[in-house]
Amino acid sequence: MTLALHGLGVSSGYAIGLAQVFSHDRLEAPHYQLRKADLPAEVERFDAAVVAVRLALTDLGQHIPEGAPSELQAFLDLHRLILDDSLLCEAPKQLILELGCNAEWALAQQSSHLIAQFQGIEDPYFRERWHDVRQVAEKLLKELMGHPAKESEGGRKQAEEPTILVAHDLSPSDMILFKQQAYAGFVTDLGGQTSHTAILARSLNIPAVMALHTAHALVQDGDWLVIDGVAGVLLVNPDAHTMDEYRLRQHAWMLEQKKLRRLKTSVSKTLDGQAVELLANIDLPEDVVEAIEENAAGVGLFRTEFLYMNRNLPPDEDEQFEAYRQVLAAMHDRPVVIRTLDVGADKSVPWMTQVSENPALGLRAIRLCLAEPQIFLTQVRAILRAAQTGSARILIPMIVSLSELDQALALIETAKQQLCDEGVPFCEAVPIGGMIEVPAAALAVEWFAKRLDFLSIGTNDLIQYTLAIDRTDDSVVHLYDPLHPAILHLVSHTLRVAKRLGVPVSVCGEMAGDAHLTRLLLGMGLRSFSMHPAHLLRVKQQILRSHVADLVAPVGRLLRAGEIDRIQAKLARLNEA
Ligand code: PEP
């Protein structure tokens, strides 16, 4: 029987594939298929990893420091016993041969199975041993991942069928890991439209539905799934007729995407000749490839915090320098707006020790950087050095008060002074901008604008903080509304003040990439949009069809409409014309 679950379509399009249910109890292992001829070598690779881990455990046992607790030897003995059990050191080899898969995947499957068995044991002492099984399996996995399979010619083959990831919840750091794996789509039980997990999903440009509540419990590994990212629906084990219907929809969607590609080289201008800048949002340096592919005029938002995730310590200055240099070099002379570290709230990192009770209102973004000035200085030094190689700009997130802004500006001066004293070359004249993403900053924008070279409106947080709605919480997602009159007022006020003061302003929140809102933003006076590259052409299509002079009066009426129903009706009319 087909099951239909309704959630929130966070990334459009259609995906059809087999479910792969993700669990945090499971090891995060890459998965790929191998040609039959390469399987014996894969078995040998697994054997070599077992030998290496056994040696490492023996070596540890022989070098136990004096005074170490006596349990340490017993603990190492136990791990050696677990490693030498055929259920761990032999069974995965059988799986490699049976499933034709890589060693990491076979190990992850077998260890999940073993862990589940231990967790089911009644005796509490033996039950707790599942942690030891996991630790040994993790050691093996790390060893394997440090010595990945050599790619023989055509050694890997595509999985037979596309896979769809099913999870209860995914953190932004999980999503960053999944960026390297080829899923056809993903679904989660939790999450909101502009959570960073959803933003990353859109950046993968694969269909995704969140806030499904029960998908993780109802779906089983290997179920056939259809994701309708347009309607926000997940179908589980649909009948053949429904699958055919969705294959047709998928085909039509792809044709439409292909047609849009014709706009790639068109100049971004309205019908009445107003030039509109279309910039890209990126999360990792490698995302510039897509920005260039979509012909973005520059990078309007580089969310640098993703460089800091999935690691025990922040990246050092040289590593960051290299990341920024890479992006600047790839973009040639096009501008690259590098946002300083914005961790906290839903973007946590293991090395952040002070976690607030209410992290969205706590030590996040520039607040954290001012509390940990060394982290900020390291990043700013790296940006200033890299800025010599291209057109870099610094963007400060989540500014709320002028004193914070002044402290941040003073630290940037300190970084320059340090580099100067050390004789390290850097660029002196890097423009500095601020994000307007908290109502206080929008209302007081005049004073911020006078101290800054440019502004960028972060509508994701502006909505969260104005409407008091956690952007990651699916239970209040229905209240998260970009068309709320308060939001429209704050955005339009910011645009007006920036224009009056002659300070360049763009929008880099998700509103900029929503083609339904393009005309509204154009009518409010916006001429610079920054969004994930996947949305650029659809927004450009709207720009090419629009006549700004005809938008100003209806947008003025829409802004005065007040009630949400009237605003929606006026927006629909604006988009029809
Ligand atoms: C925003 O808040 O709109 C924004 C662009 O920043 P982030 O989504 O990374 O918080």
Ligand code: MG
């Ligand atoms: Mg933000």
